[in-house]
Amino acid sequence: MTKHSKYITWFLGLLIISAILFVISIYPIESMLRWQSPFLSRCFFIIMLCFAFCLLRLMLGPSAADRAIAADIMGILIVGFCAVLSIPTGRDWYIDIAIAWALQSFIGALALAKFLEGKGFDD
Amino acid sequence: MIELAGYAFIILGLCFDLIGCIAIVRLPDVYSRLLAAIKSVVFGTTCMLLGTIIIKGLSATGVKAFLCMIFIIMTAPSAASALARGAHASGAKLSEEGVCDKYEDDKK
Numbered sequence: 626m627t628k629h630s631k632y633i634t635w636f637l638g639l640l641i642i643s644a645i646l647f648v649i650s651i652y653p654i655e656s657m658l659r660w661q662s663p664f665l666s667r668c669f670f671i672i673m674l675c676f677a678f679c680l681l682r683l684m685l686g687p688s689a690a691d692r693a694i695a696a697d698i699m700g701i702l703i704v705g706f707c708a709v710l711s712i713p714t715g716r717d718w719y720i721d722i723a724i725a726w727a728l729q730s731f732i733g734a735l736a737l738a739k740f741l742e743g744k745g746f747d748d
Numbered sequence: 749m750i751e752l753a754g755y756a757f758i759i760l761g762l763c764f765d766l767i768g769c770i771a772i773v774r775l776p777d778v779y780s781r782l783l784a785a786i787k788s789v790v791f792g793t794t795c796m797l798l799g800t801i802i803i804k805g806l807s808a809t810g811v812k813a814f815l816c817m818i819f820i821i822m823t824a825p826s827a828a829s830a831l832a833r834g835a836h837a838s839g840a841k842l843s844e845e846g847v848c849d850k851y852e853d854d855k856k
Binding site: 671694697704735740 | 755761762765766772774778792797803808816833837838
């Protein structure tokens, strides 16, 4: 019984993810964003899908460590998001946001690790 | 022609990011989630920054993206190992399929 339910959930997840990717590849997204590049607007929406998965784990993670890991990985995803965003808009300061966010995410992850370990900040 | 190479790197990075973010939802355990997600997401983000460098060339954006790539490669795995150590100290359990816990044996 448990074996069959495992296969059913696997197939259901595959179906949902392929349906979302199909809708992203068919739907005319570039008219929503008013960019000239239809390829990079689809990249934009696929990274938004990655953010949705991280937010799902951040909401229903059973322990505090799961939430810390999801926040760390979202911080790394935002760096790539800003890098993709700087190509079609042609602005330089998105990369500045990426560098600042990488620094902030590293320090935040170290502070969360100290907090999970149960020590104070000075030992 | 050289923009196509940059777009190919961005597609590769997107595939790795999507696989890592599926793994963070699907896997049963804190440690397996961290192990599967951090490697693929760091590689995918590095590939996307490399595509940005190739498309933008030797300009201010390209140089800043290069610095950001080096910083990500250096700091993200160390932050992940600190998080794994903190998760073990906070008492996160292995799943039922977990085989052994060598770190717990070494602490005794």
